Amino acid sequence: MPELPEVETTRRGLAPHLEGRIVSDVVLRRPDLRWPIPPEIRALLPGQRIDSVRRRAKYLLLDTESGSALLHLGMSGSLRVLPADTPVEAHDHVDLNLADRGRSKGRVLRFNDPRRFGCLLWQPPGQVHELLRGLGPEPLSDAFDGDYLFARSRGRKAPVKTFLMDQGIVVGVGNIYAAEALFDAGISPLREAGKVSRERYGALAEAVKRILAYAIERGGTTLRDFISPDGVPGYFELELSAYGRGGQPCPRCGKPMKEGAIGQRTTVWCPRCQR
DNA sequence: CTGCTTCCCTGACGGC
DNA sequence: TGCCGTCAGGGAAGCA
Incomplete structure (x- = not known):
């Protein structure tokens, strides 16, 4: 994937x-x-x-x-x-x-x-x-930042995780990286997109950029099906804080991570650290 | 326009 | 061991 x-x-x-x-x-x-x-x-x-x-x-x-x-x-x-x-x-x-x-x-x-x-x-x-056509900006470009997310999210009632994964808002943020970025920014994936503050969107945009840039630097995530172009299996283990860690202790506070479905997609988050 | 649901496809995995 | 049901997941399409 x-x-x-x-x-x-x-x-x-x-x-x-x-x-x-x-x-x-x-x-x-x-x-x-x-x-x-x-x-x-x-x-x-x-x-x-x-x-x-x-x-x-x-x-x-x-x-x-x-x-x-x-x-x-x-x-x-x-x-x-x-x-x-x-x-x-x-x-x-x-x-x-x-x-x-x-x-x-x-x-x-x-x-x-x-x-x-x-x-x-x-x-x-x-x-x-x-x-x-109609795709949002590249997440690593200057066009993507907290102010942009804030502006686009006003009036949106969908959960912020769904909003972040909308390719018309920003491209390339799939289920794994959405969960990681929201954990990093301390935002509950369930929160209504239109009710997240400008400041917190700033943190979210920064988290997205940081995580994606790091993953690219590492040569992509582990991803079961991914094979690098020269034929070597690309099994780099990226340390994931949220994705796939439902029920396990939060890496930050130790409380068990919650797992649930948001928009038909499995999501994991920490109910204490993410509000 | 927003938001929600369904569907595409196959391999992996759990249960019996 | 083998069979079968379930799930995962990007994202378009259809519908409310």
């Missing part, structure tokens, strides 16, 4: 292997992932040079002159650069074969996604894909 840090780690891992390389061939073993894979992927991508590998929210974009391949890893997706003769395994849905270049011969960018919540779509040059 890649969250933003895992996607950014993937981007950084892939970029040196992909940028400047020509896509020689596209192999689709399924016609669809979450959505049908559009015909442009087969029709326009072969022969194109990948100019840059970008990230927007949890989407990756492979930019070429004829357009951009838009990838989302969903819950269980991974991208790896492998020798072209690597045997295909279960759930290897898409290959982008890369043309030889110097000593770097016969490689393939392989997209594996057991649960198929991911997608591979196409964005024409100069356009912004429908899915990327």
Whole structure:
């Protein structure tokens, strides 16, 4: 379940292997992932040079002159650069074969996604894909801060955790990091978004930035399904204070952490430290 | 517009 | 050991 840090780690891992390389061939073993894979992927991508590998929210974009391949890893997706003769395994849905270049011969960018919540779509040059419209700011950008959260939250009755996970408010804060940031900022995930003060939103924005930046620095969280782009399993254990610790003692006060569902998502918080 | 629910999919895990 | 039910989770879509 890649969250933003895992996607950014993937981007950084892939970029040196992909940028400047020509896509020689596209192999689709399924016609669809979450959505049908559009015909442009087969029709326009072969022969194109990948100019840059970008990230927007949890989407990756492979930019070429004829357009951009838009990838989302969903819950269980991974991208790896492998020798072209690597045997295909279960759930290897898409290959982008890369043309030889110097000593770097016969490689393939392989997209594996057991649960198929991911997608591979196409964005024409100069356009912004429908899915990327209406997204909130990047959490690590200057546009995202406490004042911004405060302004956007006025009148919102939804729990602050739901608000924080709304991609139209800020992108890339999934269930794990939302729980961690709220713990860090001492805010109850149940609190009405519109009733959190400006000052506390300042603390929350800082917590989000700190936690995401740290996770990126560490190469993404542990995440069961995450595999780093060079094929090494990315099992970094990030010390999580809240997520997955229901019933266990609060790392700050020792009182048992509470666990419950907020908006159909499991949440853990400390009833004493988070108000 | 906000907010709530449902659904997609498969592997992991617990219970019998 | 094997079968089966349940859960997880990003986020779009549909509905109130």
